[in-house]
Amino acid sequence: MKTLKILTVVAVIALVGILASGVLNVDSLNMENNEIESAINDSQNTDKAPIRKGYDIGDTATDFSLKNIDGRMVSLKNYEEAKGFIVIFTCNHCPYSVAYEDRIIALDKEFKSQGYPVIAINPNNPEAYPEDSYDNMKIRAKEKGFTFPYLFDAGQTIYPQYGATKTPHVFLLQKVDKNNIVKYIGAIDDNHKDATAIKNDYLRDAVTNLINGEEIKMTKTVAIGCSIKS
Missing domain, CATH: 3.40.30.10 (Glutaredoxin)
Known part of the structure; x- marks a missing residue:
């Protein structure tokens, strides 16, 4: 049981690390393409215009x-x-x-x-x-x-x-x-x-x-x- 808990904790930590890495990559991409993303949002948010x-x-x-x-x-x-x-x-x-x-x-x-x-x-x-x-x-x-x-x-x-x-x-x-x-x-x-x-x-x-x-x-x-x- 103790071994299972340890493995579970390790898996959770690994998953969090993967997700964090993905978030950082997405944030970086969004910053690089901020102007394009802004234009796309303008086009999609027609209901608010x-x-x-x-x-x-x-x-x-x-x-x-x-x-x-x-x-x-x-x-x-x-x-x-x-x-x-x-x-x-x-x-x-x-x-x-x-x-x-x-x-x-x-x-x-x-x-x-x-x-x-x-x-x-x-x-x-x-x-x-x-x-x-x-x-x-x-x-x-x-x-x-x-x-x-x-x-x-x-x-x-x-x-x-x-x-x-x-x-x-x-x-x-x-x-x-x-x-x-x-x-x-x-x-x-x-x-x-x-x-x-x-x-x-x-x-x-x-x-x-x-x-x-x-x-x-x-x-x-x-x-x-x-x-x-x-």
């Missing part, structure tokens, strides 16, 4: 006048020859936005000449995230070689009108007469981690459908990214 009204498919998007990184004010009406717009709410700090930067540049290069330029808007409050300040927007755009306007939503007045909740969050607009009609809302594609593993290229397919005069098969998807910081 404030409900914002915004545009739906078929709605008319109002124009805006926002400051670009070159200091000029930009409005949709400035693009007289455009057939529509790829409006993307994005920012500097969010890992999801960073992951999509090259793809957003590629989309602009592909579709701008066909009448659908990218218009990027940073909706975040720089007091909450200094990395998303106007000055840092200019730095980031130069580093990445942005080919599109990168506008600052000063006062955070535009993103609530659209109903954007994440970065990145896409609103595809088509010009109909003098109105900008919302045709697609949601994600850029279905794989932010690996551009070579995309199975559903939502935005590219939607723009291609519009250019070809075809019906968009999937008009709304769930935007996955970091919550917009107020």
Whole structure:
């Protein structure tokens, strides 16, 4: 009986040691990936996010006048020859936005000449995230070689009108007469981690459908990214 008690104590001590080691390893991993984990939590905790009204498919998007990184004010009406717009709410700090930067540049290069330029808007409050300040927007755009306007939503007045909740969050607009009609809302594609593993290229397919005069098969998807910081 005494031997059995000793063996039991030894087993318990060993088990505690294994568990402690595992906890330490998990804690270390979490610290290294804190920013990614924060973004993932933002995406999963949608029930806790404030409900914002915004545009739906078929709605008319109002124009805006926002400051670009070159200091000029930009409005949709400035693009007289455009057939529509790829409006993307994005920012500097969010890992999801960073992951999509090259793809957003590629989309602009592909579709701008066909009448659908990218218009990027940073909706975040720089007091909450200094990395998303106007000055840092200019730095980031130069580093990445942005080919599109990168506008600052000063006062955070535009993103609530659209109903954007994440970065990145896409609103595809088509010009109909003098109105900008919302045709697609949601994600850029279905794989932010690996551009070579995309199975559903939502935005590219939607723009291609519009250019070809075809019906968009999937008009709304769930935007996955970091919550917009107020």
